Amino acid sequence: MKYYNELIFELSRKGRTGYSLPVNRFPAAEGLPEGLCRQSAPELPEVSEPDVVRHYTNLSQMNFGVDTGFYPLGSCTMKYNPKINEEIAAMPSFAGLHPLMHAGLTKGALEVYKGLNRALAEITGMYTFTFDPCAGAHGELTGLMIMRQYHMQRGDYGRRKVIVPDSAHGTNPASAAVCGLEVVEVKSLPDGRVDVDALKELLDDTVAGMMMTNPNTLGLFENRIGEIASLVHKCGGLMYYDGANMNPLMGVVRPGDMGFDIMHLNLHKTFSTPHGGGGPGSGPVGVAKKLEDCLGEIRVSGFHGNFGVILRAYAYILMLGRQNLAKVGEYSVLAANYVKECLKDVYKLPIDGPCKHEFVFDGLLDDGAREGVPGATTLDVAKRLLDYGFHAPTIYFPLLFHQALMIEPTETESKETLDRFIEVMRKIAAEAASDPAMLHDAPHSTPVSRPDETAAARNPILRYVMS
């Protein structure tokens, strides 16, 4: 692959243009304050239209996207999103709406909210949803505010603790803290599931509720969920479900039936909105019937969330229909188990057994370490995958394992793609065993090899300075 690294300013040639404007027939404005007038022309790149098109098209290809390759990013569900949903979201009749328009002119949009509310309620077993939150974490905060409101309304002011398993997504304890609640961690057993005996020790009248995701972050189904929910309910707490990753459950199991009272979904993960680069998102929050009033009192955004994302989700659900939604669950679980079984003789699988939509390896079985040469790490494997045209899985998360590699293939990949990924992962394992030093420098074929990720995030260079 050829990469073009010239910056657009370096392509600039004096007097070259990519446009022609009509002759200006208006006189220059007079009387503008001196200080507000520009003294010299702005320094903009002077380039032709083909230069601009090639420049930005090439830039777009320097990044990795699900439209160019397999992207097995655990806990993030980077599945293929059907293009028709983009077309629907871009239709002028939807894209041109303004939230302050008269209700009589926005009946179609209201119908979308109503229809999606009904569909999500049915998929999850909740009673009703709010579409205000604009991300998963925003939904968690909203849900916890509802939880707090519920206890306050009952005059139950002493409930400040939220129980979170040690395998939880980092946003769970963070949202509870932001909501002013106290986070209490409950340990997992060696089999990766919540230690119910340890949980019992924590339950008293200071508990506001428990946050869980099921299947949990290790991709394992919490098979004692019924018991856990009834223990938390018995002590007066509520059950919060982190439904960011609804793929494995869709059409098969419902959080409402597992005993959860409040939940959020990530429409941008499960329901067909591309979400690399951090947005836009939508984290609708659903509640059981007894919490309907509390939901009505919480407002977390100016209007009604990210309508474009909501629209894509509704189109996606209607297009799949009931039967095909259930296949999302089945296929995503099948794909994850297939990849796991085909790789577990070369990668360390700390918790064996059937998984749901994702699973976690703890690095390589043979990392090639020997005298003077450190072994290949999870980071090395992740970087090497780029040389073979695959995005890395999620790495070093969850924190339960030191070399975590979290793989989520999703339901949208063909067996051929999965087989090719398996082949490459095995090849990398063999490379690690024979030549780990080569992996320390990977990737070898990308325009940027290994940036200092902390510096890149803390000190981004966003401005071109003319030399």
Ligand SMILES: *Cc1c(COP(=O)(O)O)cnc(C)c1O
């Ligand atoms: C992605 C994710 C979140 C957070 O969602 P954002 O939209 O990134 O805020 C929360 N929980 C789990 C399990 C997730 O995978």
